[in-house]
Amino acid sequence: MNNIKNKIDKREYLIGIIGLGYVGLPLAVEFARNNFNVIGIDLDEGKVNKINKGINYIKDVDDTLLATLVKKGKLKATNDFSVLKDVDSVSICVPTPLNKTKEPDVSYIVNVRDEVVKYLHKGMLVVLESTTYPGTTDEILLPVFESTGLKVGEDFYLAFSPERVDPGNPVYHTKNTPKVFGGVTPACNEIGTYLYGKIIDKIVPVSSTRAAEAVKILENTYRSINIGLANEIAIMCDKLNINVWEVIDAASTKPFGFQAFYPGPGLGGHCIPIDPLYLSWKMKLFNYNAKFITLADEINSNMPKYIVSRTADILNDKAKSIKNSKILILGVTYKKDIDDLRESPVIDIVSELLNKKANIFYNDPYINEFYVVRDPSEIDKDSILLHSTELSKELLKQMDLVIITTNHSSYDYKFIVENSDKIFDTRNALKGFKDEKIVYL
Ligand code: SAJ
Numbered sequence: 461m462n463n464i465k466n467k468i469d470k471r472e473y474l475i476g477i478i479g480l481g482y483v484g485l486p487l488a489v490e491f492a493r494n495n496f497n498v499i500g501i502d503l504d505e506g507k508v509n510k511i512n513k514g515i516n517y518i519k520d521v522d523d524t525l526l527a528t529l530v531k532k533g534k535l536k537a538t539n540d541f542s543v544l545k546d547v548d549s550v551s552i553c554v555p556t557p558l559n560k561t562k563e564p565d566v567s568y569i570v571n572v573r574d575e576v577v578k579y580l581h582k583g584m585l586v587v588l589e590s591t592t593y594p595g596t597t598d599e600i601l602l603p604v605f606e607s608t609g610l611k612v613g614e615d616f617y618l619a620f621s622p623e624r625v626d627p628g629n630p631v632y633h634t635k636n637t638p639k640v641f642g643g644v645t646p647a648c649n650e651i652g653t654y655l656y657g658k659i660i661d662k663i664v665p666v667s668s669t670r671a672a673e674a675v676k677i678l679e680n681t682y683r684s685i686n687i688g689l690a691n692e693i694a695i696m697c698d699k700l701n702i703n704v705w706e707v708i709d710a711a712s713t714k715p716f717g718f719q720a721f722y723p724g725p726g727l728g729g730h731c732i733p734i735d736p737l738y739l740s741w742k743m744k745l746f747n748y749n750a751k752f753i754t755l756a757d758e759i760n761s762n763m764p765k766y767i768v769s770r771t772a773d774i775l776n777d778k779a780k781s782i783k784n785s786k787i788l789i790l791g792v793t794y795k796k797d798i799d800d801l802r803e804s805p806v807i808d809i810v811s812e813l814l815n816k817k818a819n820i821f822y823n824d825p826y827i828n829e830f831y832v833v834r835d836p837s838e839i840d841k842d843s844i845l846l847h848s849t850e851l852s853k854e855l856l857k858q859m860d861l862v863i864i865t866t867n868h869s870s871y872d873y874k875f876i877v878e879n880s881d882k883i884f885d886t887r888n889a890l891k892g893f894k895d896e897k898i899v900y901l
Pocket of ligand 1: 493498520623624625626627679680683687720721722723724725727728730731732794795796
């Protein structure tokens with residue numbers, strides 16, 4: 461144990477990172493910035509080539525820092541897993557999506573496991589960071605690793621440490637976000653927390669990999685359920701003719717016991733709509749129905765349809781139908797001020813409006829074009845490709861309805877209000893504007 465810690469202290473400890481996306485690359489840079497030698501592994505040769513040329517592709521990573529670290533030889537990338545024979549630790553940061561039937565797809569973890577096991581060697585630390593259901597590390601990774609004859613906690617070390625990357629967050633990033641860490645054995649925790657403690661300000665050790673896996677799932681289930689509550693409160697407030705945003709803002713003045721969540725067009729992103737379903741799926745194996753998770757998913761998934769139904773009501777008040785109405789969609793990313801379309805509910809809204817023969821235009825400063833298909837793997841020759849339209853006075857004046865679906869900060873909302881005939885604001889972007897033409901969610 462001490463010789464490993466000495467190796468870490470002397471920075472003779474070679475770091476491996478598998479998966480160089482919005483989690484893996486910032487983690488690799490953080491280790492390299494702390495004078496570790498880091499080798500990143502990714503199947504995407506485009507990513508590998510960019511990194512080896514010192515070219516950054518993750519907004520949360522500093523371009524100059526990456527280039528400098530690569531130039532200094534502290535960070536390099538490859539798509540060749542055999543480099544694992546030389547690494548001392550490997551952190552696994554691969555996707556954990558849902559499949560078409562909304563069940564966990566752990567194939568990325570399994571594929572990586574089957575590569576890592578080929579090169580598992582004495583003293584090696586393996587840390588799974590991908591969000592997954594409690595039991596994944598113990599049930600999917602551990603048995604295969606121990607089938608090599610190596611003993612966990614003695615010959616190699618295995619742990620789960622959830623990623624807590626919030627893309628675009630201006631305050632919290634890898635170094636200053638507390639890191640939960642759960643090893644299979646105390647020795648796994650000792651080595652892992654010692655290593656990660658070199659690059660992250662606060663490490664939060666827990667008693668097992670299952671506890672660590674459950675921590676992350678709880679964090680994101682908590683959000684999904686509270687967002688679902690906010691969405692249902694919005695639906696009820698509309699029926700009561702109450703402005704839900706005023707209600708939430710006033711409730712937020714309570715200095716204890718209340719945290720504001722807000723309604724919106726639905727739940728997007730690669731975490732919140734997905735992570736809770738990993739837990740509810742696992743509970744089915746125990747013949748237990750995770751009611752809150754299922755109900756929140758139902759409410760959140762239905763929000764696009766609810767937005768379309770409100771759109772029909774708004775146009776109806778103008779003696780118009782959705783069919784043939786000119787509708788401008790402002791913002792298609794899953795949340796404001798980022799360029800990420802993953803699971804964006806706006807895609808469902810646009811799809812539904814197109815099905816009802818609306819004449820759809822959109823503008824999003826971050827997305828020049830997008831296919832009206834939620835799952836990119838389903839894009840085919842018949843998929844509809846839309847292009848962002850420049851936001852002009854003429855465009856706004858032509859529209860029967862403008863729908864604010866993603867409240868990017870860069871929009872000139874005064875300009876939008878002044879030049880639109882009717883606006884449906886699903887994000888309270890127009891908070892404070894007093895104008896009959898505005899309908900709030
Ligand atoms: N949303 C609402 N109402 C809210 C908050 C969010 O409708 O009150 C919607 C957003 O528009 C988006 C979706 O929910 O479509 C998810 O939004 P999010 O703010 O949770 O952002 P994410 O998906 O980027 O979540 C990440 C998560 N980070 C990790 O999993 C490591 C989450 O745990 C963070 O809490 C979250 O960022 C954050 O706080 O920004």
